[in-house]
Amino acid sequence: MEKKLIDIEQVKKVAKLTGLDISGQEERFVELFNETLNYVEILGELNTEEVGATYHVTGLNNVFQKKEDPANTLSAEETLKNAKDSINNLFITKAVFER
Incomplete structure (x- = not known):
């Protein structure tokens, strides 16, 4: 079972910060974020000590x-x-980010 790493309030905050309108889709984005974060967490468990750094x-x-x-x-x-x-x-250009 996947862990829930992000909740609906955090999704709403991300949407606000990015200027995206996800009205009515918040629960779907909670699922998508959690799937992604769980996948990244699995990748973090890999032993990469003997893998050389790859920049390109x-x-x-x-x-x-x-x-x-x-x-x-x-x-x-x-x-x-x-x-x-x-x-x-x-x-x-005009400012891209708000302060």
């Missing part, structure tokens, strides 16, 4: 950048020319 499993680097074609990029000026607002070669 494919061995590929910069697959989207062709060294033979460096001219196919935009300068900072070109990139920002249609920006509504910028400062120090960076885009300025």
